[in-house]
Amino acid sequence: MTTQHSRRDFLRGQVSRPAAPLMRPPGAQTGFSQLCNGCGACASACPEAIIIRHEGPAGRSTPVVDFSKGACTFCGACAEACDTGALSAQAVPDWPWRAIITDSCLSLGGISCRSCEDACEPRAIRFRLMTGGRAAPVLDSAQCTGCGDCAATCPAGAVTFEQPAPAAEGRA
Structure with a gap:
């Protein structure tokens, strides 16, 4: 598990805390990190342009949802564009956030x-x-x-x- 460090936590005596889970696109399957090849097809297919690339460990880029850019309509375009099975259109309604x-x-x-x-x-x-x-x-x-x-x-x-x-x- 990775940790995030902040000056505020350090001053409170909390040296580290677990990193918040990444908000994957709707329809993300169990084992998403292993299934996703970082091609960016889901981000290109998103009509709301809320899926962005996140630089992960070893410079590997994976998609995350960024709501500062807008809202998700749960249209499933990202899952339909995914060829690796990392996203499933059937699982889009089961958005856990x-x-x-x-x-x-x-x-x-x-x-x-x-x-x-x-x-x-x-x-x-x-x-x-x-x-x-x-x-x-x-x-x-x-x-x-x-x-x-x-x-x-x-x-x-x-x-x-x-x-x-x-x-x-x-x-x-």
Whole structure:
């Protein structure tokens, strides 16, 4: 497992932390890193131009999703363009990423901003009014598709993505 280092973590006494998983294109199969040959066909096929090349170990380039460039429509063009089997069109609906809104959200600081809520087509983001003219973003992860529209429109870069842990079976 690789680690990322930051000055902030060092000053907190946390010398290293695990690197965040890379956000692979929709339809990424188990063993993606071994299957992908880095040809870039998926990036060329993406009509939204959100798939970019990421320089990995030993200078090997692999595709990742970059929501700062726009949102994903889950059209499957990237999977259809993949000849290696690293991406599967059947797995595109099983996109595992969900949005997380961080504390750098402008609305939490009293600045009137609802750009993520306005951009969210499935209406997964709402704002709960607080005292002092602030509003807290509330994200319904069951409604979130992980499309990235909220991240693309956020002026503060307050939207990140994570893969939720699978629900434990047998819990009531």
